[in-house]
Amino acid sequence: MAISKKHFALLLLLLAAYSTHLFAQANSKPITIGVTEGYYSKILNETRTINIYLPEGYNQTDTLKYPVIYIPDGGVDEDFIHLTGIIRFDTQSWVNRFPQSIVVGIKNINRRKDFTFPVANLDFLEKTGFKKEMFPAYGGSTNYIAFLQKELQPYIEKKYKASTNRTIIGESMAGLLLTEIALNHPTLFNTYIIVSPSLWWGDEALLHQPNALLQNKTHKPVNIYIGAPNRKEDEQMYQEAQGLYNMLKVDNRIRLFFDYLPDESHATALHQAVYNAFKMIYGK
Numbered sequence: 001m002a003i004s005k006k007h008f009a010l011l012l013l014l015l016a017a018y019s020t021h022l023f024a025q026a027n028s029k030p031i032t033i034g035v036t037e038g039y040y041s042k043i044l045n046e047t048r049t050i051n052i053y054l055p056e057g058y059n060q061t062d063t064l065k066y067p068v069i070y071i072p073d074g075g076v077d078e079d080f081i082h083l084t085g086i087i088r089f090d091t092q093s094w095v096n097r098f099p100q101s102i103v104v105g106i107k108n109i110n111r112r113k114d115f116t117f118p119v120a121n122l123d124f125l126e127k128t129g130f131k132k133e134m135f136p137a138y139g140g141s142t143n144y145i146a147f148l149q150k151e152l153q154p155y156i157e158k159k160y161k162a163s164t165n166r167t168i169i170g171e172s173m174a175g176l177l178l179t180e181i182a183l184n185h186p187t188l189f190n191t192y193i194i195v196s197p198s199l200w201w202g203d204e205a206l207l208h209q210p211n212a213l214l215q216n217k218t219h220k221p222v223n224i225y226i227g228a229p230n231r232k233e234d235e236q237m238y239q240e241a242q243g244l245y246n247m248l249k250v251d252n253r254i255r256l257f258f259d260y261l262p263d264e265s266h267a268t269a270l271h272q273a274v275y276n277a278f279k280m281i282y283g284k
Contacts, residue, residue, distance in 0.1 A: 033084060034103070036076075039155065043147045044114075049107035050152070051076060052160070053084045055091065055100035060161065067101045067165035068156060070148070070189070072115065072174045074105020083169060083274055090278050098282040102162055104152070113137040114144040115170075115177040116201055124203040128236075141180055148181075149188055169277075171195040171270040176206075179244060182224060183211035191223040191281060195273040196266050199240035207243050214251055223281050224248060225257040227273030229264045237266070257281065 034053040041048055051074055055066060069087060073079045083103070090097040108114070118139035122132045156162050166189045170178040175197030182192045183206060199206055213219060226245050231238035238260075245258040257280045261269050 041147050051080045051105035053103035065161050065163040068162045069101050069103045069167040071105040072170050075107035080105035113140040115173040117141045119202045128200050167191040169193040173198050183213045186213045186219050193225045193277045195227040196269050221253045223255045225277040227259045229261050229269040
């Protein structure tokens with residue numbers, strides 16, 4: 001049966017579309033931003049997913065070593081990708097805000113357990129709007145900090161071209177964790193980027209207890225950025241962030257930055273805060 005001109009033209013269009021599809025498939029490849037590893041922690045007694053970004057031009061045989069930026073909320077579906085984008089931008093040669101860096105994101109399993117310190121009871125939650133049943137497990141920060149110090153940092157610095165110049169970024173519960181580390185284990189990191197920290201945990205205990213950072217008169221200089229979103233959303237959280245700043249500003253070995261973000265909420269503050277933090281700490 002003869003094919004009409006109309007059907008022939010349609011057939012040619014279909015063949016052209018199919019050929020284009022095959023060409024696109026043959027010439028496509030995935031976009032890669034890093035690698036994912038499983039790391040078994042003896043301290044935590046579990047395997048943690050670690051996401052790692054290596055700078056452009058990274059070569060394992062080079063003598064150059066890179067600063068490392070750690071993200072406790074570092075899953076691919078958490079903060080790893082968008083924060084790595086900021087870091088990649090800021091380390092481009094035409095921006096050159098700070099040196100090219102390795103990024104280590106730690107995917108969460110139970111952040112409310114890992115990022116909180118032990119407390120006698122959860123009665124303080126009544127004032128925060130949280131319910132006790134939302135914290136079936138809590139108080140695991142001691143183990144988590146030991147995991148960072150004794151396992152993950154040595155592993156990264158042995159396997160990769162990593163220096164001991166370390167930054168850590170965290171918001172909300174992770175901001176609480178960072179505050180605990182900065183106050184009680186200040187030498188673990190050189191720079192702390194603390195955003196909208198949940199300092200209400202333990203009835204604001206971190207703001208009132210003695211700490212190693214201020215008591216140790218010989219600690220090395222550290223950078224601490226504190227970002228606070230719109231105070232109208234949560235006045236208590238703003239006041240706590242301001243209280244942390246006021247507590248730390250008495251020590252001139254701390255390069256301290258307080259950043260009020262009135263256009264951001266607790267949910268949106270992190271991305272803008274991290275961009276601001278790098279700009280404030282390093283300039284251009």
